Amino acid sequence: MRLDKYLSESGIFSRSEAGKAIRSGRILVDGTVVKDPSRHIAETASVLCDGKPVFWSKYQYIMLHKPQGYVSATEDKGRTVMDLVPPSCIRLGMFPCGRLDIDTTGLLLITNDGPGAHNWLSPKHHVTKTYRFTCALPLTEDARTRMESGLELGDFTSQPASVSLEDPQNGEITITEGKFHQIKRMFAAVGNEITSLKRVRFGPLTLDETLQPGEWRYLTDEEIHALQAVHS
Numbered sequence: 483m484r485l486d487k488y489l490s491e492s493g494i495f496s497r498s499e500a501g502k503a504i505r506s507g508r509i510l511v512d513g514t515v516v517k518d519p520s521r522h523i524a525e526t527a528s529v530l531c532d533g534k535p536v537f538w539s540k541y542q543y544i545m546l547h548k549p550q551g552y553v554s555a556t557e558d559k560g561r562t563v564m565d566l567v568p569p570s571c572i573r574l575g576m577f578p579c580g581r582l583d584i585d586t587t588g589l590l591l592i593t594n595d596g597p598g599a600h601n602w603l604s605p606k607h608h609v610t611k612t613y614r615f616t617c618a619l620p621l622t623e624d625a626r627t628r629m630e631s632g633l634e635l636g637d638f639t640s641q642p643a644s645v646s647l648e649d650p651q652n653g654e655i656t657i658t659e660g661k662f663h664q665i666k667r668m669f670a671a672v673g674n675e676i677t678s679l680k681r682v683r684f685g686p687l688t689l690d691e692t693l694q695p696g697e698w699r700y701l702t703d704e705e706i707h708a709l710q711a712v713h714s
């Protein structure tokens with residue numbers, strides 16, 4: 483592929499910035515300075531910018547620790563999760579994989595892997611999502627049993643969830659679906675109320691607790707492979 487495309491798709495430059503960086507001799511390909519933005523290079527080439535390695539890959543994957551107050555969308559009249567990641571993410575066509583409510587915090591995957599996102603969000607694949615919750619009232623054994631058997635929520639019946647309690651009002655719930663306000667609706671259906679919700683796992687991914695709310699990092703190769711294995 484063209485060198486300027488390689489650099490812009492790796493997220494570090496826009497296409498025109500890439501052209502300038504190349505022409506000014508900042509880019510080394512397989513040990514040689516290349517000053518022609520249109521030069522074709524192999525996807526596997528070793529590319530350095532100012533001496534630092536630049537990695538191209540077809541898709542990019544970011545783990546964001548979503549804070550409260552941000553909408554899980556690429557565009558909205560309010561603040562969106564895309565305001566928390568580098569501006570290049572929008573240029574690269576990245577989007578949040580699924581939605582967390584504005585007041586829900588925790589693990590949100592941001593990617594431009596459309597086919598992957600389609601698979602991970604498809605009800606067919608039953609990708610598990612685990613949330614740490616706090617509820618307003620002690621969760622009764624009966625309520626927990628009802629959630630673990632599947633609840634009638636009006637427009638759908640939830641699949642059996644798994645619930646573990648640390649104390650009567652705090653615990654973890656794992657669901658395999660991702661319906662709108664699902665967990666809040668499940669708690670409401672048993673006469674309770676969610677007061678805090680944080681996603682800590684999404685399929686094989688676990689929230690990196692070193693990320694403070696609002697911080698992000700790229701997924702490791704291991705995490706990407708685990709995610710890709712979900713639908714292989």
Ligand code: URA
Pocket residue numbers: 581582583584586662663664665666667679
């Ligand atoms: N369930 C909810 O009710 N809200 C979320 O943000 C995620 C799951």
